Amino acid sequence: MAKILKKEVLTPQIKLMVIDAPWVARKARPGQFVVLRINEQGERIPLTIADFDLQEETVTIIFQEVGKTTMVLGDLEEGDEILDFIGPLGKEIEEKYFGHVVCVGGGVGIAPTYPKARAFKEKGNRVTSIIGARSSNLLFWEEEMRRVSDELFVTTDDGTYGEKGFVTQVLERVLNKDKVDLVVAVGPVIMMKMTSLLTEKYSIPTLVSLNPIMVDGTGMCGCCRVTVGGKCKFTCVDGPVFDGHQVDFDELMARQRIYLEEEKRALDAWLMETEKEGAPYHVY
Amino acid sequence: MSTERPSRPKMPQRPPEERIKDFNEVPLGLSEEVAVAEARRCIQCKKPTCIEGCPVEIDIPGFIKLLSQGELDGAIAKIKEKNSLPAICGRVCPQEDQCESKCILGRRGQPVAIGYLERFLADYEREKGVKAPSLPPPRDKKVAVIGSGPAGLTCAGDLARMGYKVTIFEALHAPGGVLVYGIPEFRLPKAIVAQEVDYVQSLGVELKVSRVIGKTFTLDDLKDEGYQAFFIGTGAGLPYFLEVPGENLNGIYSANEFLTRSNLMKAYLFPRYDTPLKVGQSVAVIGGGNVAMDSARTALRLGAKEVCLVYRRTKKEMPARIEEVERAEEEGVNCIILTNPVRFLGNENGWVTGIECIQMELGEPDESGRRRPVPIPGSEFVIPIDTVVVAIGQGPNPLLLETIPDLQLNRRGYIAADAETGATSLAGVFAGGDIVTGAATVISAMGAGKRSAQAIDRFFTDSNSFPEWRQ
Ligand SMILES: Cc1cc2nc3c(=O)[nH]c(=O)nc-3n(C[C@H](O)[C@H](O)[C@H](O)COP(=O)(O)OP(=O)(O)OC[C@H]3O[C@@H](n4cnc5c(N)ncnc54)[C@H](O)[C@@H]3O)c2cc1C
Ligand code: FES
Numbered sequence: 035m036a037k038i039l040k041k042e043v044l045t046p047q048i049k050l051m052v053i054d055a056p057w058v059a060r061k062a063r064p065g066q067f068v069v070l071r072i073n074e075q076g077e078r079i080p081l082t083i084a085d086f087d088l089q090e091e092t093v094t095i096i097f098q099e100v101g102k103t104t105m106v107l108g109d110l111e112e113g114d115e116i117l118d119f120i121g122p123l124g125k126e127i128e129e130k131y132f133g134h135v136v137c138v139g140g141g142v143g144i145a146p147t148y149p150k151a152r153a154f155k156e157k158g159n160r161v162t163s164i165i166g167a168r169s170s171n172l173l174f175w176e177e178e179m180r181r182v183s184d185e186l187f188v189t190t191d192d193g194t195y196g197e198k199g200f201v202t203q204v205l206e207r208v209l210n211k212d213k214v215d216l217v218v219a220v221g222p223v224i225m226m227k228m229t230s231l232l233t234e235k236y237s238i239p240t241l242v243s244l245n246p247i248m249v250d251g252t253g254m255c256g257c258c259r260v261t262v263g264g265k266c267k268f269t270c271v272d273g274p275v276f277d278g279h280q281v282d283f284d285e286l287m288a289r290q291r292i293y294l295e296e297e298k299r300a301l302d303a304w305l306m307e308t309e310k311e312g313a314p315y316h317v318y
Numbered sequence: 319m320s321t322e323r324p325s326r327p328k329m330p331q332r333p334p335e336e337r338i339k340d341f342n343e344v345p346l347g348l349s350e351e352v353a354v355a356e357a358r359r360c361i362q363c364k365k366p367t368c369i370e371g372c373p374v375e376i377d378i379p380g381f382i383k384l385l386s387q388g389e390l391d392g393a394i395a396k397i398k399e400k401n402s403l404p405a406i407c408g409r410v411c412p413q414e415d416q417c418e419s420k421c422i423l424g425r426r427g428q429p430v431a432i433g434y435l436e437r438f439l440a441d442y443e444r445e446k447g448v449k450a451p452s453l454p455p456p457r458d459k460k461v462a463v464i465g466s467g468p469a470g471l472t473c474a475g476d477l478a479r480m481g482y483k484v485t486i487f488e489a490l491h492a493p494g495g496v497l498v499y500g501i502p503e504f505r506l507p508k509a510i511v512a513q514e515v516d517y518v519q520s521l522g523v524e525l526k527v528s529r530v531i532g533k534t535f536t537l538d539d540l541k542d543e544g545y546q547a548f549f550i551g552t553g554a555g556l557p558y559f560l561e562v563p564g565e566n567l568n569g570i571y572s573a574n575e576f577l578t579r580s581n582l583m584k585a586y587l588f589p590r591y592d593t594p595l596k597v598g599q600s601v602a603v604i605g606g607g608n609v610a611m612d613s614a615r616t617a618l619r620l621g622a623k624e625v626c627l628v629y630r631r632t633k634k635e636m637p638a639r640i641e642e643v644e645r646a647e648e649e650g651v652n653c654i655i656l657t658n659p660v661r662f663l664g665n666e667n668g669w670v671t672g673i674e675c676i677q678m679e680l681g682e683p684d685e686s687g688r689r690r691p692v693p694i695p696g697s698e699f700v701i702p703i704d705t706v707v708v709a710i711g712q713g714p715n716p717l718l719l720e721t722i723p724d725l726q727l728n729r730r731g732y733i734a735a736d737a738e739t740g741a742t743s744l745a746g747v748f749a750g751g752d753i754v755t756g757a758a759t760v761i762s763a764m765g766a767g768k769r770s771a772q773a774i775d776r777f778f779t780d781s782n783s784f785p786e787w788r789q
Contacts, residue, residue, distance in 0.1 A: 057534050071491055077583065077592040078491075103592060118491040118528040249583070249593075252489050252530055253715050254555040255575035259566055266559065266566065271717060285566055288668030292568050296594035303589045 036070075036119035039092060041112050044174035047099045048142055049108045050084070055119050056091035058083075063126030064149035065243065065275050068093065069251035071118040072106055079103050080248045080270070082146035082220075083122060093121075096145035096174075102300045123251045124274045127241065129153045133215035136208060137183070138201050138229055139165045140221025144175050146243055147220045152182040154218075160184050162212075164204045166225075170195035202228045209236045216241070219278060223287050230278030240278035244269050246289055260286055324359060326428035327352045334648045338618045341503040341586055344645060345409075348431075350390075353438040357386035360430045363422055368432065371420035373765040376400045378417055378432055385435060394439040401436075402475050402517075403468060403764060405444055405510045408437025410501060411761050412639050444513060450520040454481040459778050462487060462545040464531045464718070467495020468760045469551030469751025471518050472767030473774075478521035480775055485545070486523060489530040492582060495553055496752075497760070499582040500574070502612050504619070505642075508581075532718035537747070547746045547774045550733060551767060554712040554752035560604065564662030565708070567670040569598060573609045573709035580616050598704030600624045602673055603651075604659060605709035606636035611643060613707040614651045622705070625651050630658040630678050630691040656680075656691065660698060662706065672702045712757050722747075732756055739773035740766055745787035748774060 040052035058068055067082045085094035099105045110116070127150055135154045139147030144165045155161045161182065166189035167173045173188065173195060180186045187204045188196030197204065202225070208214065209232070217240040219229040226242040233240040246258045246269050253271035260269050261282035267273065330346045331337075337344050348356070360382045368378045376397055384393035397404050413419075413433035421429030459482050463474045466488040474484045492498050494511045519525055529535065537548065557572035559565055576595070579585040585595035597620040603613045606629035617625045627646070629636060632655050636643060647653065656678045663672040677697035680689035714731045726734040726743035733742055733749040740748040750766025752758055776783040 057529065061534065075584075075591045077594075120489075120491075120528045120530060121533065123530065123533055249575060249578055250490065252533075252555075253717055254557070255578050256557045256559065256572040257575045259559075261566060266561070285668065288568055289566065291668075292596060293594045296588065296596065300589045300592055300594070 035115045035117060038110055038112055038114050038116065041110070044096065045172050048096060048172065048174055049099070050094060050096045050145075051107075051110075053093045053095060053116065053119060054091070055093045055121075058093045058119065058121045059086045059088060059091040062086040062093060062122040064129065064153040065127035065146075066122035066124045067251070067274060068095065068119060068121035069123060069248065070095075070107075070116050070120065072103065072110070073117050076106075076117065077103055078118070078249055078251070080123070080245070080251055082243065082245075082274075083149065084145035085149055093119075096142060098142040101297045102304045105301070105304070120251065124270060125272070127153070127218070127275050129157055131157050132159055134213060135159045135161050135216045135218065136205065136214050137161060137163045138205060138217065138219040138221070138225075139163070139179070140201055140219075140225040141167050141172060143221030143225070143243075144173075144179065147218070148175060148178055148182065150218055150220070151179065155182045155184075162208060162214075163187070164189070164201045164208070166190065166196075166201040166204075166221075168192065200228070201225065202232050205229060206232060209233070209238065214238050217278075218242075223283055223290065226278060226281075227283035230281065230283070234279050241275050242278040242281060243274045244276060244281065244286060245274070246286060247292060260289075324355055326359070326431050327356055327434065329431075329434055331645075334650070337504065338615075338649050341619055343507050344504050347441055348434050348438045350438070350442075353435055354386060354388060356431050357382045357435060359423070360386065361423065367420040367422065368417040368430075371417040372400075373416065373759075373761045374400045374768060376417075376436075381439070382430065382432070382435060385439065390439060390442050394443045397436060397439060401761075401764070402472055403514050403760075404436050405440035406468070406497060406506060406514060407761050407764070408433055408440050409506050409510075412759060414640060416761070444510070448513070448517055450517065451479065453479065453522065456483065456522075457481040457778075459483065459547070460485070460543075460545045461547045461549065461774060462540045463549045463551065465489075465495060465551040465553060465751075465753075466493035466515070466525065466527075467551055467553050467751060467763060468497065469553075469753075469763035469767040470495070470549065471515065472764040473549045473551065473748075473750070473771045474523045474767075475518040475521055476768055476771035477774060478518070478523045480771070482774075482778075484523045486525045487529045487531050487535070487540075488525065488527045489552075490582065491528050493525055493527060495551075499578045500609065500612070502577065502581055502616050504615065505612065530717070532721040536721050547777060548748065549740070549767070549770050549774065550718070550742075550747065550749040550753060551751045551763070552715065552718055552753045553763075554714055554732075554757040556713040556715040557708070558711045558713060559708055560659055560710060562659055562661045564664055564670070567662055567664040568668050569596070569670040569704055570662060570706040570708065573603075573605070573613045573707050574712065576613055576707045577609070577616065580620065586620060595620065596705070597622050600703045601705040601707065602626050602628050602701060602703045603707045603709055604628050605711070606631065606633075606638060607709065607711070608638045608642055609712075610707075610709035611638045611646045611651075613709050614646050615649060617705070617707065618649055618651065626701070626703075627651055627653045628657050628659065628673070628675065628701070629653065629655050631680065631688060632656060635688045654701070658691065658693065663700065670704065670706055672700045673706065674698055674700050712752075714753055714756075730756060738769060739776075739784075740770035741773060741784060741787075745784070746777065
């Protein structure tokens with residue numbers, strides 16, 4: 035059981051929760067994730083650790099409501115408990131001095147970008163960050179990102195805030211005018227793919243953090259397998275951070291779609307059920 | 319009245335057409351009358367060989383004698399002297415390769431149905447309700463048991479009965495190991511596992527689920543918390559894949575994923591339970607062990623129209639229990655033998671559509687004593703399917719082992735441990751079950767847990783024990 039100490043609505047669909055989980059907080063490192071299960075009937079879902087606090091022994095998670103589980107989670111309030119909160123899982127990123135590190139965060143991926151940017155900054159790197167979202171109402175943590183970056187760029191696909199366009203176009207500009215030693219990209223698979231294709235042209239080492247479907251998160255089921263450099267890897271134990279130039283992103287995108295139909299069925303059933311009980315109806 | 323000797327009873331079971339529609343248990347158990355009659359068939363050998371076949375050396379003639387006299391309570395107590403999980407073992411032990419294979423009656427006729435009798439007695443006791451025994455005075459020594467499979471549960475239970483303070487740490491959210499995530503409900507009802515776990519907890523064992531040792535805590539963290547001895551029973555949970563092209567296509571699962579979704583996560587109750595499991599019309603299960611049989615029978619129950627088993631040797635070499643192969647076939651599973659996948663074929667959306675296979679023939683025996691399958695050149699053919707379950711075996715999960723660099727492993731990556739005690743290369747650290755032997759059986763894991771509990775007691779009480787650790 036892990037208690038929700040704080041809940042913040044970052045955008046209508048993106049929520050932040052601070053969880054009382056000393057057993058995770060004590061060991062958490064940037065790049066790692068947790069697996070949680072809300073209740074007895076719940077599924078196990080992975081969420082990246084967006085922040086952790088050793089003093090308070092808390093872990094911060096940020097999630098976008100995209101299906102039943104994330105919506106049920108989003109409906110929980112401060113003081114409520116999550117049945118299982120497991121972690122920290124996965125490997126941490128290598129925190130060291132590279133020189134100039136560019137951190138690229140897309141959508142809800144801004145959350146996991148933050149601890150990485152902070153860690154690189156603490157190691158003395160010069161950190162340039164580029165964050166982007168589809169629209170201004172999906173952007174969050176601009177101030178947090180600014181605090182841990184030497185320079186910050188913001189984009190929205192529709193131009194409602196910051197520069198209009200994709201994070202990759204800003205990245206290309208940075209790559210053209212500056213020497214970059216490492217690029218770290220976290221976000222939708224398509225964005226990580228485009229980023230990796232771009233940096234490959236410039237031969238800049240690039241790390242991406244993958245988000246396949248998982249069950250146990252401990253290397254026991256192989257559900258999270260991805261192809262990296264032609265080899266089969268388990269994201270939950272070998273990753274989630276991999277060399278972006280080696281990842282088969284198309285395969286990952288296909289694998290993320292395995293349960294689309296079932297996810298929709300579960301969501302529809304839940305919306306019907308909760309509406310009956312008078313719970314708020316989510317427009318998505 | 320006939321004077322003919324009664325013959326071994328058949329296990330009553332639900333008809334195949336009915337049972338493939340749900341996940342309820344298939345065998346129904348013997349009645350008291352039949353069980354007692356069967357017990358009377360035992361000739362009470364002077365030098366019983368059946369006991370040699372039992373990895374935990376249950377006094378088999380002893381319990382059977384009590385049963386034949388109608389002393390059910392005495393009979394189950396006799397079993398429990400050696401086996402603390404009889405309701406589970408009575409269901410899943412391969413008795414045909416163990417005790418029953420040594421029964422003298424089996425030389426000329428049919429061996430006594432020892433497994434059925436064990437199950438009958440365990441169920442009798444379960445229905446009555448099991449009382450926790452009185453415990454000795456507590457000892458101020460703390461033991462950490464890592465993993466709650468049969469090895470861990472048994473070790474923890476035995477240590478608690480000696481008065482030690484025991485905590486089990488389990489990575490998953492439910493205790494039981496393979497008993498809950500692997501073996502399906504229709505073969506081992508989860509209520510039975512839960513009852514065994516409750517019993518272990520009633521002995522004072524503390525259970526911490528959702529704690530991944532190596533990640534959440536390291537062994538050193540636990541030492542700092544005051545644990546003075548450790549038992550590692552983390553099983554063989556790493557799924558092997560065929561490593562042929564196309565294996566990451568959608569619709570291809572490891573047996574671990576397939577069974578975990580169905581058993582632990584209850585995907586068969588989707589959408590009442592949130593975890594989905596997609597099963598198509600036509601399923602191929604690769605492999606010939608118990609895990610393959612369980613996967614095939616689960617696929618049928620989840621609505622597959624056709625399920626085939628693809629195995630590279632013949633039925634005779636299948637490692638699965640004969641009983642399980644028979645049940646699978648009764649239910650309509652089709653065995654395609656002497657066949658090995660070469661690659662998986664898929665469509666433009668990334669879903670599997672078929673398996674290209676090659677036919678095999680049996681050559682010379684390999685180190686396991688079974689004849690080695692060799693491919694017949696040019697015999698490739700395609701099996702059209704839309705779902706595949708790969709059930710070709712499991713290995714040791716390196717997650718915890720990587721965090722204990724000083725722990726010695728064997729050639730195959732399992733923990734090197736003394737066969738009698740489970741003692742490892744590290745002082746105070748014991749190991750047993752599948753993480754030492756590789757994927758084996760419930761009863762052998764239990765036996766290892768038992769022996770380590772004894773050894774841990776000696777480690778604490780006898781300062782001359784384990785001299786190699788005490789320099
Ligand atoms: C589908 C299937 C069917 C089977 N059928 C039969 C059968 O009919 N008869 C039979 O005798 N045997 C059968 N077996 C084999 C039998 O189940 C195993 O040999 C037995 O369960 C091994 O017990 P164990 O305690 O060593 O490990 P497991 O049962 O594997 O338990 C290990 C436990 O440790 C936990 N763990 C792992 N790593 C960590 C960690 N780092 N921290 C904390 N916890 C951890 C795991 O989550 C798991 O719960 C079957 C196996 C499978 C998979
Ligand atoms: S989620 Fe099961 S192995 Fe990675």
